[in-house]
Amino acid sequence: MVEGQLGGAGLTAADLKALLGDRAVLTGEADQQRYLHDWRDRHHGRAACIVLPQSVAEVSAVLAYCHENGVPVFPQGGNTSVCGGSVPSADGLGVVMSLERLRRIREVNPANNSMTVEAGCVLATVQEAARAVDRYFPLSLGAEGSCQIGGNLATNAGGTGVVRYGNMRDLVLGIEAVLPDGRVWNGLRTLRKDNSGYDLKNLFIGAEGTLGVITAAALKLYPLAPTTVTAMFSLNHVEDAVALGGRLQKRFPGELVALELMSLSETEIVLRHIPGSACPLGDRGQWQLIVELTASAPAEQVTDELSACVEGAVQDGTVRDAVIATSEKQRQAIWHLRHNVTEANKREGMGLTHDIAVPVYRIPDFVNQAGAMVARAHPGTTVVIVGHIGDGNLHYIVMVPHAQWEATEDKAGWQTRLAQDLYDIAIPMGGTFSAEHGIGSLHLHEMAKYKDPVELGLMWQVKRMLDPRGIMNPGRVLPPVD
Known part of the structure; x- marks a missing residue:
């Protein structure tokens, strides 16, 4: 394909430059590079050009042009997707539309x-x-x-x-x-x-x-609530973490904002790779639970009520250790651990991430069954878990050392077998293979395997009605039909 040529109709980027101006259409390889792969560098594509509209009118003009000429369009936001949804296809026939200039x-x-x-x-x-x-x-x-x-x-x-x-x-x-x-x-x-x-x-x-x-x-x-109370607890069993979470939800139905679970393996990875990280717990246990409450009551009152709620679990040893932040700096240090898990995992090894959700009460069943499966079928790997246990969403990560990953011949086959084994545990529990990360190009096989055919058919009907020429983010979300 000639540089700057679009689609199969011999269209050129000059047409788009006429609509948006030269500076809003990128055709050079160096200028395009950051739009053509995801931030973890796992999904790669090519594009005839990158367009950077700065108004709704310009977005409209580009889409009208591409619709008329059958040019694929790949919309892109911050490009932080982990499922390949924001990366163009490999054929280089489409346009990446970055929305970064629409920022008012x-x-x-x-x-x-x-x-x-x-x-x-x-x-x-x-x-x-x-x-x-x-x-x-x-x-x-x-x-x-x-x-x-x-x-x-x-x-x-x-x-x-x-x-x-x-x-x-x-x-x-x-x-x-x-x-x-x-x-x-x-x-x-x-x-x-x-x-x-x-x-x-x-x-x-x-x-x-x-x-x-x-x-x-x-x-x-x-x-904006005047009081925020953030705490971190350590426990040895995932069952205890789920039970404590349920107790907190019952006690603080209008105040509980966050209920975040981290396995010890995940916390240690963050401490190992992210500068400035520190865990405030003396006894980290096998699991760490981050809890955040917001309220109109004074901080001292909320802290006392939180302490009273967990007192029994502390006394019987269910909670191994507990820390309640007493300053914004301490609060940020706790969240620093949680918010840096993805960057830390990237440095640690090849993290094969699965965005699973199951009903909250089934979390222990899933963790135990999945752990046994991974130990049996994938030796040499480490299970790393971070999740939103208040809503049943677990990021179940199988961490493969870089050397082991590079020595693996059939990487795609291994990933597929592992994913299917995990999803086959979650789905019968009433779970899903995608809780919050989306589908992108990564989960098309799962959509075809696990989605109700009637549901998929309805999705395709909507797609064909609104996008009859199939130009919008083709190859994403919807699996091909026979």
Whole structure:
């Protein structure tokens, strides 16, 4: 293919430069590079060019052009996906559309507890803008310094606050989206109640750019609680961690924000690879549980109530050790451990990550059965677990030393066998193979194997209706049909 040529119709990047300007269309290899692979460097693709629209009108113009000429479009936010959903295909025939220049905060309305932002806004920027008006936007995850709201919407991101606030879908009041043919749908409503027909925004949230491009969103804000209490507990058994989590949810139904579980193997990896990391627990146990509460009551009162809630578990030895942060610095040190797990795992070895969810009460069953399977079928590996146990979501990681991974001849086959073995444990428990990371190109086989055929058929009907030419993020989310 000639450089700058698009699709199979002999189209050139010059056409897109005429729409956006030369500086908004990247064709050089060096300029394109960071858009063509994921941040873990596991998924790679090629593109005829990268387009950088800076307005909804420009997004519309590009999509209309690509729709008319049958050019594939790969929407991209912060490119922090771990499933290949934000990386173009290998054929180089499509266009990567980065939303990074759509980064305006259009409105912050504390009186309405809402904020309207463009898709390219970095999550941390949105959090800060909310705090500036004494409000709170509760989505929080390790990549919040680089992930973008559009990507959070496209994957229905979860994070550490789901136990109280829900996934990204639950934090959105309305969206603005550009359809594959260039039409703009303005659904930026900020009403809490609007029962006037289909809830169209939920078609696009979680669709990973396969139905159109989300360009802006109206988000829910919450009052900023005056008190935050963060604690860390160590336990020896996953059953005890789940039981303690249930006790805390019952005792603090309106205050519990986060309930995060880390295996000792995960904590040790973070301590080994991330500068400035420290575990405040003297006895780390086999599991560490991070708990965060927000409340209007004074910190001393909340701390006393938390201590009373876990006192019995401490006395009988179920809780091996406990630390309650007494300063913001101590709180940040605890979260530093949790938010750096992915970067630490990348340095440790080849982490084969599985984004599994099962009903909360089945977590111990899954952990025990999966651990026995891995020990039997995959010797020489280490199980590493980090998860949101308040909602049943476990990131089940099988860590393979770099040397062992490089010596493995059939890497893809090994990954597939391991994944299927784990999913075959989770699915009969009422679980899923993708809780919050999305599908991308990585989980097409699982979609075909585990999804109800009727459900897949309905998804394809929606896809064909909105994107009849199949230009939007092809090869992602939906497996091929016979």
